[in-house]
Amino acid sequence: MVVPYDLAEEGGVKRHAMQLAATLRTLGDEVDVIGPYSGRGPGLPEHTYGFPGVVNIPANGSDNYLGIFVRPWRVWRHMRKKKYDVLHVHEPLQPSINYYALWTVGRKAARVGTFHGYMETESTRLRLARKFWGGIAFPSYDRGIAVSPAALEYAQVAFKKQLAIIPNGIRPELYRAGGAPTKGPLKLLFVGHWRDSRKGLPVLLDACKTLRERGVQFTLDIVGEGSQQARSDMPGLTYHGAINGEGKLAEMYAACDVFVAPSLGGESFGIVLLEAMAAARPIVCSDIAGYRFAVGEGPGSGARLVAPGDAAGLVREIEALAAAPELRAEMGATNHKRVRQFGWETLVAQVREQYVAALAQRGRTVDGTENPTAAAV
Numbered sequence: 001m002v003v004p005y006d007l008a009e010e011g012g013v014k015r016h017a018m019q020l021a022a023t024l025r026t027l028g029d030e031v032d033v034i035g036p037y038s039g040r041g042p043g044l045p046e047h048t049y050g051f052p053g054v055v056n057i058p059a060n061g062s063d064n065y066l067g068i069f070v071r072p073w074r075v076w077r078h079m080r081k082k083k084y085d086v087l088h089v090h091e092p093l094q095p096s097i098n099y100y101a102l103w104t105v106g107r108k109a110a111r112v113g114t115f116h117g118y119m120e121t122e123s124t125r126l127r128l129a130r131k132f133w134g135g136i137a138f139p140s141y142d143r144g145i146a147v148s149p150a151a152l153e154y155a156q157v158a159f160k161k162q163l164a165i166i167p168n169g170i171r172p173e174l175y176r177a178g179g180a181p182t183k184g185p186l187k188l189l190f191v192g193h194w195r196d197s198r199k200g201l202p203v204l205l206d207a208c209k210t211l212r213e214r215g216v217q218f219t220l221d222i223v224g225e226g227s228q229q230a231r232s233d234m235p236g237l238t239y240h241g242a243i244n245g246e247g248k249l250a251e252m253y254a255a256c257d258v259f260v261a262p263s264l265g266g267e268s269f270g271i272v273l274l275e276a277m278a279a280a281r282p283i284v285c286s287d288i289a290g291y292r293f294a295v296g297e298g299p300g301s302g303a304r305l306v307a308p309g310d311a312a313g314l315v316r317e318i319e320a321l322a323a324a325p326e327l328r329a330e331m332g333a334t335n336h337k338r339v340r341q342f343g344w345e346t347l348v349a350q351v352r353e354q355y356v357a358a359l360a361q362r363g364r365t366v367d368g369t370e371n372p373t374a375a376a377v
Contacts, residue, residue, distance in 0.1 A: 002087065002101045003035035004094035006054045006065035007044060010242050011193075012271040013090050013116050016147075016168050020351060021047070023171070023344040027352070034078065036067025036097055041244060049078060051097060061198030061266050067097040075100040085364070086110045086355045091117060092141065093133050093158065102140055110358035113138075114145040115155035115163070118268035118290055127157060134158030142358035145351070150289040151268035166351055167293070169344035170274040174246050177280035177336055178254040181325035185217040185236070188318070189256035189281075191249070191272045192263075193242070194226040200262035200286065200308070205232050207262075207314035212236075214315070216322050221252060253279035257328060258321055261285035264308045270294050277302065277339035282331035284317045294342075295335070302335035 003017045014035075021031040025047075037050020044050050053069030075097060087105045089098050092113035102111060135158075144163040146152035152163050188208075194201035201222070211218060212234070219236045223243055231239060243249045253259065259276035261283065267290040274294065276283055285291045287305035295303035304321070306313035321328050340346075356366055 001031060001033045002089045002098055003033060004066055004089075004091050004098050005035065006040075006067075007033075007035045007037045007048065007050045008040040008054075009038075009065055010244060012168065012269070015271055016114075016116070017090055018045075018048075019169060019171055019344055020348065023169075023348045024352070027348065029352075032082065032084075034075075034097070034101065036065070036070050038065065051075065051078075053096075061264065062193070062196030064094075066094055068095055070097045070100065072096075072100040072104070076104040079104040079106065084109050086112065086358065088112045088114065088355070089141075090114050092137055093130060099137060102137060108362060108364060110143075110355060110362050110364070111141045112143045112145065112354050112358050113141045113159070114147065114166075115151050115159065116147050116168075116268055118148075118150045118154045118266060120265045120288075130158040142361045143354045145354060146268075148269045148290050148293045150293065154268070164350070164354060166347055166354075167342055168269045168271050168274065169347040170271070170278055170339060170342050172278045172339060172343050175250045175275065175278035176254050178256070178332065181257060181328050185219050186318070186322040187255065187257040188218055188220040189223070189252060189259050189276075190220065190261070191223040191252075191259075191275070192261070193224040194222065194230075195224075198264050198266045199224070200264045201226070203264070203309055203311050204260055204262045204314060205234070206311040207318065208232075208234060208237075210311065210315045211318060214319065216319055218318070218322065221256065223249065223252060249275070250279065253281060256281055258318060259283050259285075260314070260318070261291065262306070262308075262314060263288065263291070267291060273303075274339055274342050277335035277342075280332040280336035282321060282328045283335065284314060284321070296338055300334060302331040302333075302338065 001017050003014050021033050024031045032047050034049045036054045038054040051070045053067050054065050055068045057064045087109050145166050146155050146163045147168050192199040221238050223240045225242050259281045263286045269290045283303035286308045304317040
């Protein structure tokens with residue numbers, strides 16, 4: 001399994017790959033995760049291999065720490081040693097380790113790509129570039145996966161083969177449901193690298209100023225990386241930086257009263273929403289395609305949707321929830337029920353079906369034996 005982003009960084013694609021790999025191992029599969037690695041942080045876990053050569057390429061309103069300068073011969077040596085049956089690449093168009101892995105994995109290995117990305121608007125130049133690079137890489141792929149309808153729409157511009165929609169997953173057992181609402185200031189939680197403009201933290205901070213002026217008592221915990229200069233000195237805000245341990249992060253979800261995701265766009269799904277749902281927390285989030293798919297729509301939803309960039313809308317929804325603890329509990333219970341459909345123990349079978357089908361297209365079976373009659377599948 002190949003992750004194109006720095007393995008030292010927390011992020012949705014990395015978390016998706018790591019949790020999927022862990023779930024596959026419980027079924028008896030042998031799964032490695034490889035990717036670029038800057039060397040920062042506590043080190044890599046077992047079955048994870050990092051390659052130096054990370055550089056930041058800002059795009060789509062966020063920083064992207066990619067393995068641009070990973071040395072191809074290091075990837076080739078790793079692939080030659082391991083002899084993988086299946087290569088599963090996340091974000092296939094991201095450079096450069098994805099391409100090196102694709103070209104060196106071996107002719108018999110099945111190739112599956114998962115598309116996570118999405119943009120509401122795209123320049124003609126970028127669209128043409130995706131088609132060009134897709135024309136180079138995508139003929140080698142046997143199967144494609146998109147994590148949401150939005151991601152599928154975006155991927156189909158360049159990937160012309162059939163795509164299965166298999167959403168981001170979560171391991172609900174890692175999270176505990178938060179307790180019943182208590183008296184005191186409303187505890188808000190934001191999780192995301194707020195150095196990225198698309199995460200929308202300034203919009204939430206504007207809303208917080210208005211909430212203060214209106215006499216709403218609240219605190220806001222901010223998890224993720226951002227610059228010291230951009231921090232607000234507003235009372236009640238706590239900046240925690242990036243949190244690597246899922247256990248500690250799970251505790252923060254359980255301790256909050258409302259989870260807020262004010263992203264401006266460019267989100268194909270939103271794993272942070274699943275994490276809040278697993279902790280049975282109500283959600284206030286932006287009304288964007290990826291988020292609607294994750295939280296569900298309609299009067300029975302456990303989320304309140306607000307137009308991207310609408311600070312007044314955030315104020316309205318947060319103020320209403322601050323005054324309605326019973327509604328918060330009801331929304332949290334709805335989210336806790338909905339998140340079950342995104343459990344990896346359910347989704348892993350769908351992913352594995354793609355592996356089996358991809359192997360069949362290469363004339364192979366799951367146990368690695370040749371199966372020429374399946375080559376036409």
